[in-house]
Amino acid sequence: MAWYEYVSVTDNTYKSEATEPIPHRPATTAAPAPAGADAVGGPLLPPPVLPPPHLWNRDFRLFFAARAVAVFGEGMVPVAFAAGLLGAGHPGSSVGYALGLWTAAFAVLVLFGGVLADRFTARRMMILADVLRLPGAAVLAVTFALGSPPLWAVYVLSALSGVGAALFQPGVASTVPRIAPDVQRANAVLRVVEALTTMAGPAAAGLLVALWSAGAAFAVYGATFAVSALCLALMRIPALPSDSAARGSLGAELVGGWREFRSRSWLWGVISIWTVYGLTVAGPMVPLTANLVTEDHGAAAYGALMAVNGAGSAVGGLLALRLRPRRPLASGAVALAGLPVNLVLLGAGAPVVLLGAGQFIAGAAFAYWLVMWSTAVQTHVPQEALNRMHAYDVAGSLLMMGVGRTLSGPVAAAVGTERVLLAGAGIAVLVVAALLLVRPIRTLPRV
Numbered sequence: 232m233a234w235y236e237y238v239s240v241t242d243n244t245y246k247s248e249a250t251e252p253i254p255h256r257p258a259t260t261a262a263p264a265p266a267g268a269d270a271v272g273g274p275l276l277p278p279p280v281l282p283p284p285h286l287w288n289r290d291f292r293l294f295f296a297a298r299a300v301a302v303f304g305e306g307m308v309p310v311a312f313a314a315g316l317l318g319a320g321h322p323g324s325s326v327g328y329a330l331g332l333w334t335a336a337f338a339v340l341v342l343f344g345g346v347l348a349d350r351f352t353a354r355r356m357m358i359l360a361d362v363l364r365l366p367g368a369a370v371l372a373v374t375f376a377l378g379s380p381p382l383w384a385v386y387v388l389s390a391l392s393g394v395g396a397a398l399f400q401p402g403v404a405s406t407v408p409r410i411a412p413d414v415q416r417a418n419a420v421l422r423v424v425e426a427l428t429t430m431a432g433p434a435a436a437g438l439l440v441a442l443w444s445a446g447a448a449f450a451v452y453g454a455t456f457a458v459s460a461l462c463l464a465l466m467r468i469p470a471l472p473s474d475s476a477a478r479g480s481l482g483a484e485l486v487g488g489w490r491e492f493r494s495r496s497w498l499w500g501v502i503s504i505w506t507v508y509g510l511t512v513a514g515p516m517v518p519l520t521a522n523l524v525t526e527d528h529g530a531a532a533y534g535a536l537m538a539v540n541g542a543g544s545a546v547g548g549l550l551a552l553r554l555r556p557r558r559p560l561a562s563g564a565v566a567l568a569g570l571p572v573n574l575v576l577l578g579a580g581a582p583v584v585l586l587g588a589g590q591f592i593a594g595a596a597f598a599y600w601l602v603m604w605s606t607a608v609q610t611h612v613p614q615e616a617l618n619r620m621h622a623y624d625v626a627g628s629l630l631m632m633g634v635g636r637t638l639s640g641p642v643a644a645a646v647g648t649e650r651v652l653l654a655g656a657g658i659a660v661l662v663v664a665a666l667l668l669v670r671p672i673r674t675l676p677r678v
Contacts, residue, residue: 306432345622376446514635543594
């Protein structure tokens with residue numbers, strides 16, 4: 232992730248430290264100017280220092296609001312499903328199936344979402360995705376408020392919501408460089424608000440369920456789609472030549488995106504390494520942490536640790552807002568060294584206070600890496616292919632994380648949860664080393 236002050240909407244190039252052009256002066260036969268004076272006799276002056284670009288333009292404010300409410304709503308869903316389905320007497324597995332169908336639909340269709348966003352523009356696809364998801368959320372709100380919908384309806388509506396997310400997500404990456412004069416700062420700000428709303432969403436859902444019902448939580452969830460769609464509709468993003476360029480078939484677009492993906496060794500190198508990380512570390516870490524902490528310290532302690540992790544994510548975003556490394560991916564890889572610290576503490580059975588420190592470090596490290604990675608992709612990949620590149624990134628990471636979560640239970644039952652976490656810490660160290668040893672990744676410059 233890299234950042235700059237000026238965006239050229241025609242070639243996706245970002246420039247910083249711009250200075251005023253030096254005007255042409257005709258040749259003169261006058262005697263050389265004395266020291267401390269320029270060619271026309273005036274004193275030498277330092278080049279003007281331009282003020283930083285204004286990040287909070289109208290379009291960015293609207294996009295910021297759209298992302299904040301969307302992530303807030305997404306955070307409410309697991310709590311709302313758990314309260315609604317378990318409260319209606321359905322087994323705990325029904326919650327997993329509902330969330331799993333959402334993930335499956337998203338992972339399968341996100342590549343097509345990237346192609347469609349490149350073809351019809353990201354903004355249109357994101358608005359369409361919000362409009363498509365709103366009725367499903369409204370149905371869930373009404374049926375849970377009246378009692379309980381049949382399981383098949385819950386599963387279908389959850390899968391349809393995953394389809395909407397697959398249409399929406401690819402456009403997030405390509406929108407930022409088109410509305411933000413400083414891409415790194417924009418990503419960092421968005422990461423901070425996403426961390427805060429990720430914490431606020433589950434808390435708000437729990438409060439709504441306690442005061443009213445799961446239907447109330449789904450009602451607010453649906454309202455977030457309406458707010459997001461309205462904010463996106465009010466944006467006025469300048470058109471690019473690629474927006475109206477002739478496009479091939481859907482299959483041809485997928486093949487073209489794959490060629491763009493393969494042509495950038497730093498891009499597929501990071502994603503290849505990250506698939507290993509998702510399978511062996513990130514995927515198993517979530518369920519195993521939940522099980523281990525809940526069994527040893529209780530559900531309240533686990534909730535508190537997740538809040539601490541969110542606070543760390545906000546701090547990581549703030550660090551990315553301040554630091555501007557020359558080699559963003561190398562800097563992000565160094566930050567990832569904080570992840571194995573958390574896994575070692577979990578695997579060693581550390582007390583809750585130390586576990587909190589580990590979660591804070593892990594949250595900050597991962598958030599900083601995400602800002603660096605997102606900015607690198609957004610500033611090095613052409614705008615006309617950016618949606619598809621982001622889709623390949625999301626699909627690969629999510630699929631491997633899903634497999635890792637699925638396998639984590641049987642593996643932990645066979646060898647022990649602590650051993651799996653400690654092995655994950657070792658693999659996390661190797662992931663950091665791999666990111667730093669691969670030259671195209673290590674040396675990728677800030678644009």
